[in-house]
Amino acid sequence: MNTWFIAAQILGLITICFEFTSYQIKDKTRYFLITGIGSLFWMMMFVAIGLATGMSTQFSLIVAATYSTVRNLVFFRIFSKNTPESKEAGLNFLLVMIVIAIVAGTITVVNAPVQVRWLHVLGMIAALGFVVGQYLPGVHYVRVTVVIYAAIVLLTQTPINILYGDFRWNIMGILIELAKIISVAVFYIRFASEPKKPQLQFAKP
Numbered sequence: 001m002n003t004w005f006i007a008a009q010i011l012g013l014i015t016i017c018f019e020f021t022s023y024q025i026k027d028k029t030r031y032f033l034i035t036g037i038g039s040l041f042w043m044m045m046f047v048a049i050g051l052a053t054g055m056s057t058q059f060s061l062i063v064a065a066t067y068s069t070v071r072n073l074v075f076f077r078i079f080s081k082n083t084p085e086s087k088e089a090g091l092n093f094l095l096v097m098i099v100i101a102i103v104a105g106t107i108t109v110v111n112a113p114v115q116v117r118w119l120h121v122l123g124m125i126a127a128l129g130f131v132v133g134q135y136l137p138g139v140h141y142v143r144v145t146v147v148i149y150a151a152i153v154l155l156t157q158t159p160i161n162i163l164y165g166d167f168r169w170n171i172m173g174i175l176i177e178l179a180k181i182i183s184v185a186v187f188y189i190r191f192a193s194e195p196k197k198p199q200l201q202f203a204k205p
Contacts, residue, residue, distance in 0.1 A: 008048035012172035015041045016179040023146070023183035024190075026139050029079045036072030042176070043069055060108070067104075071097050075134065094135050101128055119155055126152045143184045150177040 018038025025031045043065035050058035078090040105124030112120045126149040133145030154177045 002052050004048045004052035008045050008052060009172060011041050011045035011048055012176060014038075015045060016176055019176060020179045020183040023143060023180060023187055028137075029076060029082075031142070032072050032076035032079060032134075036069055036076055039065055039069040039072055045172070064104075067097075067100065071131070072134075090135070094131070097131055098128060101131055119152070122152050123149075123156060143187065146180050147184050150180040153177050 015038050018034055018041060022031055022035040022038060025034060043062060046058045046061040046065055050056075050062065074093055075090065078086045078093065101124070105120075105127060109117055109120045109124060126145070130142075130145040130149040133141040136142070154174060
């Protein structure tokens with residue numbers, strides 16, 4: 001266990017804190033800020049793992065985390081302005097993000113081993129749903145889609161995702177996705193326990 005590997009675990013724990021916190025937030029602007037910062041630590045975690053074990057094995061994950069960081073922080077900026085111009089810019093940016101996700105997802109599916117290609121197809125569909133769910137108004141779309149996405153990503157962090165005969169459990173990856181699911185569960189438990197409490201809705205796009 002070298003220094004970079006230990007740093008990756010610390011960065012992963014910080015990511016978990018931000019991910020859990022983000023799904024307790026009802027205001028969309030603040031949600032994008034917190035989850036954007038969490039994605040930044042997530043990206044740094046993969047960089048640290050790459051420095052510990054080989055950057056080539058982490059390159060696609062670093063790209064995915066960078067994509068998530070940029071998407072969330074740009075949406076934070078767009079929603080914080082909340083003007084007709086920013087809403088139009090937000091929609092255009094969303095369409096660009098969808099195209100990028102489709103292209104990247106298709107490449108991943110094509111390059112995946114045949115025996116787990118179905119898993120990557122589900123992952124691409126879930127990722128697209130989550131990106132759209134983040135943008136849609138209301139508190140529910142983003143939470144429903146992130147649970148579906150996290151559940152599928154969990155499968156990719158286990159030995160079911162056979163890559164070149166390498167069976168490994170990505171424990172930190174599992175914990176990060178579990179943090180999202182648990183956070184959503186906690187959010188709805190809190191909501192159910194206080195049904196008469198005024199609920200702040202996300203700003204409309």
